Amino acid sequence: MSSEGVNIIYKFIRKGEVVSSQSNDENLRPQKNRIFLDVGNDLSKGIIDQHQGIDGIYINGRQYQNVSGILCACPYLLLENIDEDAKEVEVVMHTEPDFDCFASAYIARELIQNRRLPENYEDLCEYAEAVDSGKMKIENGNVRTLYAVAYAIEEIIREENKNIRRSELDSMCLIRGIQLIEYAMSRLSRLSIGVKSLYNPSIILSDGIFKKEIELLNEDYKRYEKDIDSICKKKIVRLPVKDKAGMLKSVDALFWKKEPSCILHKYWARSDKNSPTGTGYIFTFIPWEPCRLDVDKQKMFSELKIDINRSNRVILSVDPNSDVYLKNLGQLLEKYECIKEKELKIEGKWRDRGILRYQESWCTNNDPWFDGRSFNYTIVDAPRAGSLLSIDEIENVFIEYTKTKVERSINRFVIPFNYDHTKYKKLVNELSKSGIVNRRSFSKERTDYFLGFIKDYLYGKKAKSYTKEDCSPAVHFELKTEQVFLNADKFYLSLFKYGTGVLYFDVEKAGGEEISFEELLKFNKSVSNIFRSETDKIENTLKKHIKDEFVKSLNIEQKELMIWSIMELDRKTVYKHELQEMSYKLSNFMEWDEFNKPDEKIYNIENFASLGFSTNGGAIILVDNDDLDGRVKNKIEQIYNEFQDKYFDIFLLSLQKRNTMIYFAQKLASFKSNRSPAKISKLRTVLLDFMAQGWFSQITNNKFGAEIYQRWEEIFNCSTLYNEVVEQLEIIDDFYNAKNNNKFQFISSIFFPAVTLASIYGVGIIKLETLYTIKEGPNLRQGWIIFGLIGLLACLIMYLGWKFKDRD
Numbered sequence: 038m039s040s041e042g043v044n045i046i047y048k049f050i051r052k053g054e055v056v057s058s059q060s061n062d063e064n065l066r067p068q069k070n071r072i073f074l075d076v077g078n079d080l081s082k083g084i085i086d087q088h089q090g091i092d093g094i095y096i097n098g099r100q101y102q103n104v105s106g107i108l109c110a111c112p113y114l115l116l117e118n119i120d121e122d123a124k125e126v127e128v129v130m131h132t133e134p135d136f137d138c139f140a141s142a143y144i145a146r147e148l149i150q151n152r153r154l155p156e157n158y159e160d161l162c163e164y165a166e167a168v169d170s171g172k173m174k175i176e177n178g179n180v181r182t183l184y185a186v187a188y189a190i191e192e193i194i195r196e197e198n199k200n201i202r203r204s205e206l207d208s209m210c211l212i213r214g215i216q217l218i219e220y221a222m223s224r225l226s227r228l229s230i231g232v233k234s235l236y237n238p239s240i241i242l243s244d245g246i247f248k249k250e251i252e253l254l255n256e257d258y259k260r261y262e263k264d265i266d267s268i269c270k271k272k273i274v275r276l277p278v279k280d281k282a283g284m285l286k287s288v289d290a291l292f293w294k295k296e297p298s299c300i301l302h303k304y305w306a307r308s309d310k311n312s313p314t315g316t317g318y319i320f321t322f323i324p325w326e327p328c329r330l331d332v333d334k335q336k337m338f339s340e341l342k343i344d345i346n347r348s349n350r351v352i353l354s355v356d357p358n359s360d361v362y363l364k365n366l367g368q369l370l371e372k373y374e375c376i377k378e379k380e381l382k383i384e385g386k387w388r389d390r391g392i393l394r395y396q397e398s399w400c401t402n403n404d405p406w407f408d409g410r411s412f413n414y415t416i417v418d419a420p421r422a423g424s425l426l427s428i429d430e431i432e433n434v435f436i437e438y439t440k441t442k443v444e445r446s447i448n449r450f451v452i453p454f455n456y457d458h459t460k461y462k463k464l465v466n467e468l469s470k471s472g473i474v475n476r477r478s479f480s481k482e483r484t485d486y487f488l489g490f491i492k493d494y495l496y497g498k499k500a501k502s503y504t505k506e507d508c509s510p511a512v513h514f515e516l517k518t519e520q521v522f523l524n525a526d527k528f529y530l531s532l533f534k535y536g537t538g539v540l541y542f543d544v545e546k547a548g549g550e551e552i553s554f555e556e557l558l559k560f561n562k563s564v565s566n567i568f569r570s571e572t573d574k575i576e577n578t579l580k581k582h583i584k585d586e587f588v589k590s591l592n593i594e595q596k597e598l599m600i601w602s603i604m605e606l607d608r609k610t611v612y613k614h615e616l617q618e619m620s621y622k623l624s625n626f627m628e629w630d631e632f633n634k635p636d637e638k639i640y641n642i643e644n645f646a647s648l649g650f651s652t653n654g655g656a657i658i659l660v661d662n663d664d665l666d667g668r669v670k671n672k673i674e675q676i677y678n679e680f681q682d683k684y685f686d687i688f689l690l691s692l693q694k695r696n697t698m699i700y701f702a703q704k705l706a707s708f709k710s711n712r713s714p715a716k717i718s719k720l721r722t723v724l725l726d727f728m729a730q731g732w733f734s735q736i737t738n739n740k741f742g743a744e745i746y747q748r749w750e751e752i753f754n755c756s757t758l759y760n761e762v763v764e765q766l767e768i769i770d771d772f773y774n775a776k777n778n779n780k781f782q783f784i785s786s787i788f789f790p791a792v793t794l795a796s797i798y799g800v801g802i803i804k805l806e807t808l809y810t811i812k813e814g815p816n817l818r819q820g821w822i823i824f825g826l827i828g829l830l831a832c833l834i835m836y837l838g839w840k841f842k843d844r845d
Contacts, residue, residue, distance in 0.1 A: 348423025
């Protein structure tokens with residue numbers, strides 16, 4: 038193209054190419070009379086690009102996110118790289134030229150031709166920036182706009198030129214695009230001041246030189262609707278909020294499964310009121326036609342016997358007008374891209390690692406995923422060479438994008454049970470005799486954390502008892518087994534003297550394993566769901582160490598599973614406003630998507646830990662805030678270790694109080710109408726013994742530990758349960774007192790005739806003599822009759838007494 042004696046040659050290179058004097062490719066080296074526009078990864082004489090800048094380029098305090106604006110603000114970057122007598126100038130742009138390419142090429146031509154900026158250039162630069170940043174919207178379905186026509190140019194050229202090569206297509210698109218800008222600027226200059234704007238609907242005439250583009254656009258919405266019905270899926274995703282660290286927001290998302298058939302895809306999506314929440318699809322996931330590999334790459338894969346002949350391209354973006362963005366997503370995708378290269382053993386062969394596009398640790402080559410830095414992270418694009426990740430793999434990485442990652446964790450699954458407390462000593466002896474069961478001992482640091490009498494109770498010191506038994510109130514065992522349950526080959530058993538105990542095992546996630554918090558929640562939920570069907574495995578494990586008759590006495594049939602979870606999260610992936618919800622769900626066997634309303638049962642430790650309480654168990658979540666002096670990191674390490682022993686022991690103390698009270702209540706209820714005073718008396722004695730040894734309001738002098746204990750007391754309603762059991766006993770006492778009064782009245786009524794008869798004899802109305810002094814005759818017979826009646830009465834009383842006893 039010639040401009041007043043200067044021949045302008047347009048060339049195209051791939052998006053994101055790095056222009057450098059050290060480049061091996063001559064076409065990627067800066068030189069006089071060569072201008073790079075919207076490509077080159079630099080801002081210097083002859084190279085005008087903004088993609089390398091964080092959130093664009095700042096010039097004299099103003100932000101620019103497009104090359105047109107930078108070129109107008111700094112025209113010397115072009116002019117000083119062109120000889121005054123130059124006959125030929127190369128203008129190098131990226132392939133698939135867009136609106137910013139059209140506008141900047143138009144401005145560059147004016148500078149080269151006239152050494153000045155074109156008329157009304159400010160309007161063009163402002164409009165080009167709105168288009169390039171993606172902020173344009175379709176208003177009331179109107180597609181007769183400057184930017185919409187620019188999108189339609191390539192489609193019209195493709196329709197008119199079948200099988201056209203990419204290089205020819207790029208040239209024809211650029212020429213047509215410059216023609217579009219010329220047309221619009223000419224129309225703009227003829228508009229009156231009040232309506233002089235490139236946004237004016239009349240800037241493009243429907244019957245003008247762009248009639249074909251307008252007609253194509255008029256049918257575009259129908260193609261969008263067809264895409265929605267056939268090749269799209271709708272979701273709601275969570276994305277980080279701009280300028281609010283640690284905050285996420287749910288937005289509507291639209292995923293295309295393959296290349297869209299419509300032209301204004303993301304614009305239709307963003308204005309679609311039929312999205313799940315009616316706000317439009319803020320996020321779009323758009324695959325494009327796979328990139329065909331060049332001959333050298335095909336040969337490389339063929340030699341490696343890898344069946345790959347195309348690479349993939351996906352553009353992920355959000356509406357720049359929204360308050361969410363995709364910061365760090367490009368880095369995450371690049372991480373998985375490098376992993377893929379390593380799996381295929383093509384590191385350094387697929388992408389050049391000589392010149393790095395970004396001088397940052399995550400970037401190891403000159404063609405990484407574009408992270409959208411120059412557009413405030415509102416768009417992410419695949420490498421120029423395309424991605425070796427499949428479309429599904431790219432989508433999965435995005436889904437993982439806002440998921441919190443777990444650094445390390447211990448999930449302790451706790452199975453409470455009860456048993457006949459009268460068999461406690463036999464169970465302890467049976468376990469102690471087993472050759473593969475070890476009686477556990479505990480460190481002095483762990484035991485000294487508690488007050489003296491608590492230490493004696495919890496860790497097995499013999500204590501004076503109100504019962505006939507005189508043995509340790511609690512014993513703890515370690516059970517090793519060949520029968521693995523959920524990858525756990527070691528079980529722990531804690532047996533308490535008063536009819537309760539717990540069986541528990543740990544599932545640990547060590548550092549280095551990749552797992553998200555959501556996946557961990559799903560795992561815990563699955564364990565809870567399968568626990569019922571796997572109870573027999575646990576019972577079989579116990580049978581190896583305890584006689585079958587004792588295993589049967591352990592009431593595991595309750596099938597109650599509890600959790601004690603300790604975890605540290607990757608601070609880079611944590612959204613702190615979600616920590617309370619995370620603690621709540623972790624301690625309640627909930628999945629992330631389950632509805633919940635976290636209550637006050639959350640305890641925050643400064644700003645690096647959140648402890649959740651529930652009747653299903655407890656959970657502590659730790660987050661390193663990257664403090665400089667390491668104080669928090671040391672504190673996290675301390676808490677992580679202490680929650681495995683000391684704070685778990687606090688949890689056990691409260692749990693056994695609750696379960697013991699429930700056990701006593703069940704025992705009382707089991708007597709039903711056949712209550713036995715003797716049995717009730719024995720149970721009362723055991724309860725008294727438990728209250729003397731196992732019921733306590735203070736367990737440690739440590740302030741934090743004491744507060745945690747009080748929280749568990751509230752969660753388990755220990756005081757309420759105690760009052761209910763005591764009230765139940767009082768009701769039983771009242772029942773027996775009333776029953777004894779009835780017996781006394783009944784017996785009194787039986788003896789009343791005898792007492793009356795004795796009174797009559799006593800006053801002399803009837804003379805009473807002993808049988809030895811009565812002589813033969815009527816008196817003797819009378820005496821024997823009275824004696825017989827008294828005997829029968831005695832037998833009747835004995836019989837009735839026996840019947841009452843039998844009823845007890």
